[in-house]
Amino acid sequence: MTAWMSFDIAEAETEYTHCDCCRAVTVRAHGDLSEGQSFLGLYTVTFAENGDGHPPLIILFLGDLTETAKREDAWAVRVEWRPEGLGVLDWDPTAKASIAKFTPLDRCDVIGTPFAERFWAMIDAIIMKDSRLKRFH
Ligand SMILES: [Zn+2]
Secondary structure (H helix, E strand, C coil): CCCHHHCEEEEEEEEEEECCCCCCEEEEEEEEEEECCEEEEEEEEEEECCCCCCCCEEEEEEECCCCCCCHHHEEEEEEEEECCEEEEECCCHHHHHHCCCCEEECHHHHCCCCCHHHHHHHHHHHHHHCHHHHHHC
């Protein structure tokens, strides 16, 4: 069993933008995810600064994220953090087709697979260890 404690995060840039749909001030917290000495990937957590509106959205990018990497060497999963719990979101099919730098994983690519347990432990590590997310605990 993989516990979330075995993953470490490093907080990176905090970006302030406006939501595309409602223009609310939106915080995008960037970070790195690692396990021991191994770099695993990057994440962003996007949420409304005032705490209202859309649930926080976590996007986790795993694998080889260097410029020269191929699409099949990196993966990304989107997770919505609703009051009732976390849920993997499908990608918009149009957006999915235009993504060249990584393979977008949908809900069915994660849920019920051998990867799921490790994946949720990574998400828990982000939630538990990133100080910018303490407000949601
Ligand atoms: Zn909005």
